[in-house]
Amino acid sequence: MSLASPLGSTYGARLSAYLTTYEDFRKHRKRTNKFLLKLRHDLNLVTRDTRNYQDKEKTSAISKEEYAADARHGELLLLLAERDSLFASEIKSLLEISGDKLSSYKKLMVSKLKKAVSTCTKLLAITEDEPNTIKRIELYVYAALTQGVYSVNKKRWEEALYAFSVARCGLELLATQLVEDDTNALYDRTLIDELLDTVVDPSLNLAVSQGSVVETTSDLRTVARKHCSDATVSYLAPAVGLIASVDDSFVQEVEEEEEVSKTVVWRDHEANIYNDELSIKIIRLNRTNWKSFAEANDYDSLYSQWSALVDIHTGDLAKSKDEDDEERVQDGAVLLTYLKYNMLFTRLKRDLLLIDQLNAQSISSVSKRLHSNKDVLRLYSAVVSTVDELKDLPGVYNDEDLFESLENMGRFFTVKRSVVIADSYSLASKFPEALKIYAQIERTFDASGTFYKVDEFPYDVTSNTQAQSLTEEVSRRRSKTQSLAQFVRENSTNAKVAIDDVFQFSIARNTVSNITNVLQKGHISPVLSKAVLFDIAFNYISYTSGAQPEPAPHAAVDDVEEKKKGGFFGIFGR
Template identity: 45%
Template sequence: MESALNTTLGARLSAYLVTADDFKRQRTRVNKRILKLRRDLNLVTKDTKNYGAKEQTSKITPQQYDENKDYGLIELLLAERDMLYASEIKAKLDINSEKSSSYTTLLKTKMKRALFHVDNLIKLTAGEVNDKIRIEVYIYAALVAGQLSITRKQWFKALNAISIAKCSLDYLNAQDSNKESFNKTLCNELLENTVDPSLNLAASQLDDVPSTDLKTLSRRYCHENCFPEISPVLKLIDPSFTKDISSSVKLQKEVDWRGHVATIYNDELAYKIQELTSDKEWEKYNDANQFDHVIASWINILELHKEDTQKNQDDDDMEKVQDRAILSTYINYNLLFTKLKRDLLLVGQLAAHKNVEDNKDIIRIYLGIIKLVEELKELPGVYNDEDLHYSLENLGKFYEAQKNVVIAESYQFNNRFAESLKIYNYVNQQLQVSHDYYKVGFPFNVSTNTEVAFFKVHLEKKVLQAQVSAQFEQGKRAACSKYTIEDMKKFPIGLNVINLDKIEPVMCKPVLFDIAFNYITPAIEPAQPVQATTPAIETSTEETKKRGLFGIFGGRK
């Protein structure tokens, strides 16, 4: 059989149904399809006399469904036709309520009829091997039952039916990894625009329902069994989507961040935070790879909190708004420090190799650490905490100093001692250490006052070593400056090729050329052959031709 949700609610979503006429047109389309299926399956009853006894649609058996899935499809479309009729009536009531009594009765009748057809479909698909098809049929039935209960103002039944639909939709949504698929879009659309508002409405009408998030609410009330025909779907989905956390675990519903206490209103969020923070083993990790799953857990908690905050963004209770803001800072604070600890372990692992080629990676990681500290300073509430903000400022300076020391060591390794000394001096002057360099402690002890003091002592030793190396290099250059080159195959880096301290003109005399000329032997010219004397007639003729050629200038004589 086709997907129950795509055939019904998916078709509604694609058709953009808003007005009563829109629902009527869609109902007409569905009705035409039902007529075609009846003809194809030979279910048309031409003799309408005593129709109830002769009609065949309600007498379809599971064996017929197993042979041809279209028998199930026709029951689904009959239910959808009645629901579209009910939606059409509801759209009319929203505009004009003059005939509200008769229209409301018709509305309930159509929904009840739709539920009857869905119950028949559940019986037909009892032997269906594809669990996804069965789950979708149950979801559709739960939505019909929930809407009917809301119309009848049976709020507890509505809460049970809609809770079953929400748990089942959450399960289907989690099974589809493709975020762009139509099924996932449909599930999200149903949750946001149909299920969650209905669940909120039903919960608000009951006095004994605790104020909590909708996911926790649905998991708590999906087991009430107000609709025995629909409840079996809970056995088809993963138990983690129906487990009521608050009934099995005593939850810590508050967090404390820097003296600010915030209440957690989402039980699932409280459970995940409690599960992560109660495990103290990860605080002793000394391998960067071990922190990957911890970071992933904090990111998952942060995403869940963002989703919960977005759903409750219209909440007018300022206390809840403030609690969610404190909780957001608490989660981000722990997430960023966990990332920072992992990066510091990466630096330690690279530094242990003692390979200068790794310095580029170490510098890159330190840049990321400094960025994390800046993100910590930007968290809400940090700026108003003077001690914390002061300590984070110094923490950023400390990591900046460590990064610059790595750069200086790279210069020192390449025998560029003057540059190395300059960097060491700069870092030593910028890093001003005191006994209260940090006024607060940090998670994981990422840095302490003792560590900073030790680093300062180590830095001063580095400065002294760089001074000695730079002085030695300067003396070496002075000793070698008299010569341009000592070995044609070796050339010292950094030495002056030519000493151009003073340029003076060279004294010379003009007679030097004359003296040199006396030592030049003139070349012996070869004998020239004696040429015959040219007759005067030829000369005269040549001169006449020349005058003729340039006669325009000189003229003829």
């Protein structure tokens, strides 16, 4: 156990121990007691003389200075409060399975909770100068949870409403501070979700239902933000300031004059929103003047906000997965598609702006432009993948116009990617290859008529006008590339090799013909030879330019054919 994570050392340890029965709570309390005993010895806080114990015990005298010198003093107080809370939970578990509702046990349970609250108050006092803000927020959350449980048992509903509101705001903030790459992030996320689902939200609902003030909303996030500043319990009041110092949005009350829409419309479907925070953030995102955005970084922030809303709604759906109301389930599915639809189009627009920025760069070097085109191709591949994700969203396949439009959008960006490849071939002076690509595009891509059946897409990522312009652009580039390919071919300096046409040199045809007539007698003269049999024969034979070819007698030819030669290639004898 450690004070590095107060919630992990207390409620996290409970979660890991799987406490369900009163015996489980008792065993865990005894383990905590053993650890406390060792810690007391290490800090030399053991009171051996038990006479007049209240005057001689050293725990209540722990000061800020002692905590600053050794943080284990704070850990000691935290575990003392946890031990008393465990004792109260043990008694509660015992009362739940016992038929006898003994008032003495109830009083003992409440007294243990009261003692835990007192210890938490002391703990918060000595840790005022703790430099780690997140650790202090965790301590306040633990104290608020302890205070809330005590107030519920005492039926002080206003105090319970305030305490659990502070705890909920703090837990929401802590959930945003988790580092995804941290190995403990998943465990911490599970702990926060468990506290919200099993402790905070049920108690907050109970406090709202028992309170004297009628709430206008059932959304617990809105309720928590509204009541976290009530300051009903004074020692918890600094928690709101600490949370606001990190992110004030978690403690800001929703302005009543702000009109909150409870529905969203996606295509022909309308869905109710049961989360006020979600409603407000959707309205604010829809009011964003995205047309003024000129950089891809502007859409990065917008994409993060839509992604956060998807996470919030996904969490809400997970909590209500056993919901029996079919209409509410349908609303949740439509809202999820609406959020993902806008999130994916935001990512699409961001990637297209990145492509435009790369194409707008002034690059004089061909090699650098080709390297830039590689990045453009990678981005176009990401764009096509995003379009595929859009097609896979629930409800899209059943919308024929939208599905067909998204398929054509995928074809549109695939063609633009192919155009970049063809341009790269042209830059490398490989015009025939570029021409083949343009010709293939011209044969297969036709944007005439109504290419998209949807009137417009979010953020104007593409349109019918752009599709028709692409068709015209491909036609122009194909004509230009064809002219360049033909020009290069006609001006090529590559000549035929001699073997292709032996008559291209200015020599007598008879002389050339005699080369293949082995029966014609020629003049043999010595020349430097090569170690190749054919070259030896060829270089030793020459012919007279003016000699006329003499027909060979048929008989002689027959004799030559019938005569059997022996030896190695006829050079050596039999």
